[in-house]
Amino acid sequence: MITIDGSYLEGGGQIVRTAVSLSAITKKPVKIINIRKNRKNSGLSNQHIACVNAISKICNAKVEGLLKSSETLVFYPGDIISENFEIDIKTAGSISLVIQSLLPIALAIDKNIEITLIGGTNVEFSPPIDYIKNVTLKFLENIGINSEINIIERGFFPEGGGTVKITIKPSKIIPFELIENKSIELKGIIFNQNLDENISKRIRKSASDILLNKGFCPEIKLEKTNGKSTGVGIFLFTNYIGSDCLGKRGIPSEKVGKIASENLIEELDTKMAIDSHLADQIIPFMPFSDIKVGVSKITNHTSTNIYVVEKFFDVKFNIDEYSKDNAKGYVISTKGV
Structure with missing residues (x-):
């Protein structure tokens, strides 16, 4: 049995x-062991339990310690079952993070699986569902992972209630190399549920003004919906780089647009192929083939995922500094097992 220090x-x-x-x-x-030991609320939360439940459904697993606040979890996987199912996180817990745990299952299934997830689509401390759809899945297509996301309803904190359907298809990883971001076509979406549309327009103007001043010509769409929960925010992206910011009571709309656009510019300035958030998401797929990708920076999330992946596979990740012309960052590579 593999033991991992949480x-x-x-x-x-x-x-x-x-x-x-x-x-x-x-x-x-x-x-x-020691799951989230150093966090204020240590142990498993509802969102983590939803992830484990989703994976256990797929592989008919036996699980010990699957309780809220539990700091130890033992997972005994069984045979993969390619069946459709639904997961309700019960809170505004992140749907995106559950999807992150589900995507590698594409390497083990024998037919398409459609999974319905209910929870938060755009919440703090996790990638918005727009990032998963427009950045994560687009990159994974390059290495052979084919999945589709349909956003049925958005869910915001605290009510949640968002609904997303993901179709995961049988896949096989293929070799891939991409170091620098060569072409830039900026796009974006401002999502607004149950709020005045003028808020969206102010966010768009703020973001557009900053990006135009830097020489970019963004195409930012406005989305207005009604739903069980209320929220607003912006997501900007190009190729395999994204940035977002959620609106929050007390924060001017102009600042929401400013934060998202400035964070995107910071990533783009490195000239590297992928942003620091995508880096940790692709780590679990890299042992299966020869993959080499340029990233803006190495975060603790990325290093943590490398630690976990190296526990399961006889593989060593290489991280090298990269500096060429105006590009500066890091290159992550592996040789497939």
């Missing part, structure tokens, strides 16, 4: 999500 480096729920996902596709039992 307090390692970043010490968050990502360790649980990655570990159970890899356990399912490798059929190696895993024990995770």
Whole structure:
């Protein structure tokens, strides 16, 4: 049995999500200890439990310690079952983070699986569902992972109630190399549920003004919906780089647009192929083939996922500094097992 220290480096729920996902596709039992040990509310939350439930449904797993606040989890995977199902996180817990744990299952299924997820689509401390759809999945297509996302309804904190359908298709990883971001076509979306549309327009103007001043010509669409929860925010992206900001009471709309656009510019200035958030998301797929990708920076999330992945595979990740012309960042590479 593989034992993983849940307090390692970043010490968050990502360790649980990655570990159970890899356990399912490798059929190696895993024990995770000290789960979120150094966090204010240590142990498993509803969102982590939803992730484990989703993976256990797919691989008919036996699980010990799957309780809220539990700091130890033991996961015994069974055979993969390619069946459709629904997961309700019960809160505004992140749908995006559950999807992150589900995507590697594409390497082990024998037919399409459609999964309906209910929870938060655009919440703090996780990628918006727009990032998963427009950045994560677009990159994964390059290495052979084929999935589709349909956003049925958005869900914001605290009510949640968002609904997303994801179709995961049988896949096989292929070699891929991409170091620098060569072409830039900026797009974006401002999502607004149950709020005055003028808020969206102010956010768009703020973001557009900053990006235009930097020489970019963004195409930012406005989305107005009604739903169970209320919220607003912006998501900007180009190729495999994205940036977002959620509106919050007390923060002017102009600042929401400013934060998202300035963060995007910071990533683009490195000239590297992918942003720092995508880097940790693709780590679980890299042991399966020869992959080499340029990233703006190495975060604790990325280093933590490398730690977990190296526990499951006889593989070593290489991280090298990269500096060429105006591009500056890091290159992550592996040789497939």
